[in-house]
Amino acid sequence: MDYSIRELMEWNEKIEKIARDYGLDFYEQEFEIVSYEEMLSYEAYIGMPSRYPHWSFGKAYERTKTLYRYNLTGLPYEMVINSNPCLAYLMKDNTLLLQILTMAHVYGHNDFFKNNRLFKEGTNADYTIEMFKRHADQIREYIKNPAIGYDEVEKVIDAAHALKLQVNRTIYKCKGEQEQQEGKYKLPEEDLLLFIIKYSDIEDYKKTIVEMIREEALYFIPQIETKIMNEGWASFWHYKILNALNLPPSLHFEFIKRHNDVVSPRVGGLNPYYVGYKIFEDLEQKYGLKKIFEVREVDRDSSFIRRYLTLELCQEMNLFEYVKRDSEYIIKEVSDEEGWKEIRDTLSNNCGMGLVPYIQVVDVERDRTLILEHVFDGRELLLEYAEATLKHFVELWGHPVLLKTQFSGKEYKIYCDEKKCIKRGV
Structure with missing residues (x-):
């Protein structure tokens, strides 16, 4: 220096x-x-x-x-x-x-x-360092507890990490919104971690860990957005x-x-x-x-992109859109009079939380099987990752989980319980 x-x-x-x-x-x-x-x-x-x-x-x-x-x-x-x-x-x-x-x-x-506004309404800067320290101290206490231990804590954290961005995308509650009454489902629900905290049958310490992971995710979402x-x-x-x-x-x-x-x-x-x-x-x-x-x-x-990314800026930055066809990548749009708006809109739709699949709870069956629905926007899920994530969801929910999505133009369902995952087209 x-x-x-x-x-x-x-x-x-x-x-x-x-x-x-x-x-x-x-x-x-x-x-x-x-x-x-x-x-x-x-x-x-x-x-x-x-x-x-x-x-x-x-x-x-x-x-x-x-x-x-x-x-x-x-x-x-x-x-x-x-x-x-x-x-x-x-x-x-x-x-x-x-x-x-x-x-x-x-x-x-x-x-x-x-x-x-996302930071002002969605985070509390006065509390940031204290929040992360409190979470760290609490989880270390669970690890030291002989009735819980590191392995059990790790499983819960693994599962919560897999779902950590499946939370409320609006960052903050709308004014006048009322809390859901205990024991009653207000559906559909996009905040999957909050649904687990309120309605799952898992132990209280596991819910506390999920709540901490959710609180930290909400802190990071304005930065992602x-x-x-x-x-x-x-x-x-x-x-x-x-x-x-x-x-x-x-x-x-x-x-x-x-x-x-x-x-x-x-x-x-x-x-x-x-x-x-x-x-x-x-x-x-x-x-x-x-x-x-x-x-x-x-x-x-x-x-920001949808409002202020102009044709002239697209051309100056030489922006173009490409897609994968079979094993090759091909240019789909270039920044000309006809293509620049599609480039702008594609970029706008694929930044921030737009990259995270939109999944919501739509029903809970009598046997406690949880029904999830992928709000399809033309982008298919990667089935390998979807299956792995559902296994983590089962870990936190404590009962089977069924996800409805679309694949190759048809409705597709993935069912997971503690032992297996079954995929089938409809």
């Missing part, structure tokens, strides 16, 4: 002042400088200082460590937690310019966390702030290179930093800063 902590603090003061002068509104910001080994650990634990023990975190750590060792992936320049105060980690090995850029980037994220906006917003502001810093030439050249690395197109894929940055840049040029602050507050990725 060829710079001092004092230097970083001085740059941080300058960055914070410029951010406030531009109108950014953020939580108190805290930075922690960590080694690459520590960053690997934080990345595996999704940035949280405290997390319950589970094999999936160790697997994520070893996978990233191996890829990093062989130069097959990089580590994030920073990691930011939606908390109040907002906690961010900076890599100790970063250059001075990279620390300056990532600190400015963090203030963009911080502002987004505090002001975007705003990945393009959030990264685009942070990239837009780090660029503005660093230009306003009047960096010396020795730092300015590296700034341009680093910024271009962050917002460069991704061959064969979609870089959320790039797409979000280009849309916010276009909105500012057309309508001014007031407009982008309004967009930052009210939109999520799906509406």
Whole structure:
């Protein structure tokens, strides 16, 4: 590290002042400088200082460590937690310019966390760190309990992880919505974990674990729903702030290179930093800063793309849609007068929670067999994964589960109990 902590603090003061002068509104910001080994650990634990023990975190750590060792992936320049105060980690090995850029980037994220409606209405930043610590402590207590133990806790966590995104997609309850009365089913129900918590026959400690996994999933859903906006917003502001810093030439050249690395197109894929940055840049040029602050507050990725991804932007970013036919990939649409709207709509439908199959409870039979229905939107389930997930559902529900879906244009049913899974077309 060829710079001092004092230097970083001085740059941080300058960055914070410029951010406030531009109108950014953020939580108190805290930075922690960590080694690459520590960053690997934080990345595996999704940035949280405290997390319950589970094999999936160790697997994520070893996978990233191996890829990093062989130069097959990089580590994030920073990691930011939606908390109040907002906690961010900076890599100790970063250059001075990279620390300056990532600190400015963090203030963009911080502002987004505090002001975007999905975060305001769906999360409680004051409670974030405490929530994850409480969950970790509680699960460790269950593991230490000789009547429960690690193996039983692991089975419940495995099952709850398989279903963790099958929760309420609206993030928050509508005003005036009443709680369901105990013992009565209000169907259909899209929040599968909540249904298990309320109506399953499993032991109370298992319901408590499911409830904790659900609470953490609800914390992450706003981030899933705003990945393009959030990264685009942070990239837009780090660029503005660093230009306003009047960096010396020795730092300015590296700034341009680093910024271009962050917002460069991704061959064969979609870089959320790039797409979000280009849309916010276009909105500012057309309508001014007031407009982008309004967009930052009210939109999520799906509406952001549908409203503001234009023909000109599609062409500038060279966006196209491709599909797999047999063993080959072919281009379906290009960004011309006829195809750009389909590209926009496909991207809008396939970001955020749009990537997660929409499954809901539609009935409970007298023998407690649970009937699920896949709300079909033209995208078929991967049957191998569907079957594996249903086995986890049986583990949590304690009774058979039947899923109705469509496959090859026909109704398709998958029935699972504790011993077997049966698939059949209708």
